[in-house]
Amino acid sequence: MTDTAWRAQHVIFEQAAAALLRCPAPVVAAVEGFAFGGGCELGLLADFIVASESAVFAFPEVTRGIFPGIGGTQLLPRVVGGPLAKELIFTGRRVEAAEAKAIGLVNHVVSRGQARARALEIAATIAENGPVAVRQAKKAIAYGTETDLDTAMVLAIEAYNATVVTEDRREVHGALGTPPMTTMPLTLTDEQRSLKAGVAEIAKRYPGEYWRELDRERAYPEAFVAELTRAGYLAALIPPEYGGAGLGIYEAGLILETINACGANAGACHAQMYIMGTLLRHGSEAQKRAYLPKIAGGELRLQAFGVTEPNSGSDTTKLQTTAVRTGDRYVVNGQKIFISRVLQSDLMLLLARTTPVDRVKRKTDGLSVFLVDIRGIKGLEVRPLRMMMNHSTNALFFDNMEVPAEGLLGEEGRGFAYILDGMNAERILVASDSLGDGRWFVEKAVAYSNQRVVFGRPIGANQGVQFPIAKAHMAVGAAELMRNRAAALFDQGQACGPEANMAKYLAAEAAWEAANACMDCHGGYGYAEEYDVERKFREARLYKTAPISQNLVLAYVGEHVLGLPRSY
Ligand SMILES: Cc1cc2nc3c(=O)[nH]c(=O)nc-3n(C[C@H](O)[C@H](O)[C@H](O)COP(=O)(O)OP(=O)(O)OC[C@H]3O[C@@H](n4cnc5c(N)ncnc54)[C@H](O)[C@@H]3O)c2cc1C
Structure with a gap:
């Protein structure tokens, strides 16, 4: 390469380095294998580095008659100290992952092949925080460490003041528990309507007799689950590149809700939807390729x-x-x-x-x-x-x-951490099971209360019968709003722990309220198997205990949402 071409090319590198160094958003570098010369400088230009155990760092430029050209001589001493930086740059010596961690060059060393996943995980955690606050903090650290302490303090306070006037700060520190703004669906789209109609069409082919028989035998609903799988509904959350439908958690929730609202039991197959998320988020590419397409196609069941x-x-x-x-x-x-x-x-x-x-x-x-x-x-x-x-x-x-x-x-x-990571999806999906149960009980209670005549009029004409059903209907509707809100946040990639937990709690309580209203209005018939009320009553009760008990949700809200002392 001619001297002129060399310099022209270097200008491009300089511009890239400047852009990275002053990038207002956090930049996390993931290093697998060799990060020599410019590669190592790119890592240093990021905010911090996550390395795999296979990572090796070095500045071998001096062995080629040049020296680190996009800031290595300035950045490395700031990270590892002057004397060590000089040794590494003057000798070109290789630094393996463990030493890199020991000298503070990298923040984390993870297993081979996991650096990117860990960096993305950290990035996702950062992304859950106030974006303005994170950027201002980055600015305060970046400029503050390059100047004297008095000036740095002024810079930091100015950056801090810029966060006070933001929506982020008001959302977190405003009225207790005031949730962040998000768009939440108030009506179903045509696609969501036809999704529900498709699920309902299958569920209705498996009437009460089918479930009663299985219940008696404690047998698994093989035919029902196989049909849902063939139709692709259980692969709703698997991304298309692995053979699934790539739908959102809201749509997945609608599928489960519809199953239960039709009198069927989504508990037989709901877990695949949320268990699969752990594989999707934390599995290696090889594991995902090996299992997800087969799970989506029904060849394997998880x-x-x-x-x-x-x-x-x-x-x-x-x-x-x-x-x-x-x-x-x-x-x-x-x-x-x-x-x-x-x-x-x-x-x-x-x-x-x-x-x-x-x-x-x-x-x-x-x-x-x-x-x-x-x-x-x-x-x-x-x-x-x-x-x-x-x-x-x-x-x-x-x-x-x-x-x-x-x-x-x-x-x-x-x-x-991986299991916790999947909890929000699990809570939203289980809330959806309960919403479906609640809808089924209310519908069944209304139908029965309209047609059962005692004392010369339908029992539904009595406030003692009508009001509990009306209250249960309202409770189900309110829980549905919370489920929708949690799902909207989840699908937008935002933090939704409080909403997902509250949705699970409220939906389980609403379903239970509806179950009792339904049992009560059915009188003795509620206990007769052929009405299905007692079966659904037993099924709906589960979600007050599993996958997490209501008390533990209350403990979560008390501690993590309201800031009360840990109670367990
Ligand atoms: C039908 C069914 C299916 C299940 N399927 C699965 C499954 O597939 N996989 C799986 O891993 N698990 C499964 N579970 C287990 C379920 O998740 C647990 O039963 C549930 O999490 C509660 O745990 P536990 O039964 O040990 O109750 P415990 O932890 O013993 O709690 C008993 C009671 O004490 C309360 N309690 C405990 N500590 C506190 C506290 N500090 N403050 C307030 N209250 C407290 C609880 O809320 C609960 O009401 C299933 C359970 C059932 C019933």
């Missing part, structure tokens, strides 16, 4: 989610099932309780402890998530439990069950 244990219950971090790495596999020992649909699944998502609790900093560390192919697996005993309702629920016993190391999702030890 309906089992093994978290609850007899000795820990709602206190998940105390779970005692262990997975110990031995060569190329993990050996699992322990016990789970109330794990549903294991006998109807090919795959199970399993949460187990990989590092003993006394060897981790926080009790939430050291838990890992595995995607286990349970077809014919040795060391797993499944004992079906006869429950109040037909839910295919089991006790599981692991006796040296071997899981190939490729079954680990994401990084070892970060499983609790």
Whole structure:
């Protein structure tokens, strides 16, 4: 290359470096493999670096007769200190990931292949915060560290004052719990209407007799689930590149709500929708390619989610099932309780402890998530439990069950965070189950109260019968608004923990209120199997307890939304 061409090309690099350095939004660098020379400088120009254990950093320019040309000589000393920067730049010595972490060059070192995923995870957390606040903080740090402390303090206070007048600040610190602005659907689109109509058409082909028979036998609704799968409804949330419909959580919720509103039971198949999210967000590309298309096509079923244990219950971090790495596999020992649909699944998502609790900093560390192919697996005993309702629920016993190391999702030890990450989807979908139940009870109660004549008039003419149904209808409608709000936030990629939890709570309570109004107005007939009311009554009750009990939602809202002391 001629000197002129060299300089012309370098101008482009300089402009790119300046743009990156002064980018107002945070920039997180993810490094896999070599980051030499310009690559290393790009990392330094970002706000911080997430590296995989395969990452190697170096400034080998001096060995080629030049030196780091887009700021390496200025940036590296600011990060690792002058003397070490000089050594690295003068010698061109290679720095491996562990040393890079030790000298502060990178913030995190993760397993091979996971740097991008971890960087995106951190970026997603940052994106949940006030955008103006984050940018101003970045500006204050960037300019403040380049000047004397007095000037830096002035800069920081000015940047801070700029956040006071923003909507972000008012949303968080305004009236308690005032939710952020978002657009929420008030009516269904034509596509959403036809989605519901399609689901209802299938659900109505499986009438009360079908469910009653299964309920008696405690049998799984194979035909119903197979038909929903064939029609693609259970793959609603799987992105199109993996063979799914790529719909939003709102649409997924409408599917479940419609199933239950038709008198069917979405509990037989709802879990696949939210379990799959953990694989989608934290699985490697190879895992996603291996499983998601088959799940979408119905070739594989992922309906089992093994978290609850007899000795820990709602206190998940105390779970005692262990997975110990031995060569190329993990050996699992322990016990789970109330794990549903294991006998109807090919795959199970399993949460187990990989590092003993006394060897981790926080009790939430050291838990890992595995995607286990349970077809014919040795060391797993499944004992079906006869429950109040037909839910295919089991006790599981692991006796040296071997899981190939490729079954680990994401990084070892970060499983609790991955599970938490999927909670909002789970809450919104379970709220949708309850909304469907609530609608079914209200419709059934209205129909019966209009036609049952006692004392010479329809029982619905009595306020004692009519008002509880009207109240339940209002409760279902209000819960639906909260579900819609949570779903809208979720689908816009915004934080929705409070809304998702409140939706689950309110919908479960509303369904239960409707269930009782429906039972009451049916008198003795409510207890007769052929009316389906007692079956739905038993089914709807579950969502006050699982997948999380109402008390734990109240504890979440008390602590995380209202700022009250932790109560558990
Ligand atoms: C039919 C069915 C299917 C299920 N399917 C699955 C499944 O597929 N996978 C899975 O992992 N789990 C499953 N579960 C388990 C379910 O998620 C748990 O039952 C639920 O989370 C509650 O845990 P627990 O039963 O151990 O109750 P516990 O934790 O023992 O709690 C008992 C009661 O005490 C209350 N309580 C406990 N601590 C506090 C506190 N600090 N403050 C206030 N109240 C408190 C709870 O709210 C609850 O009412 C299922 C359960 C049922 C019934």
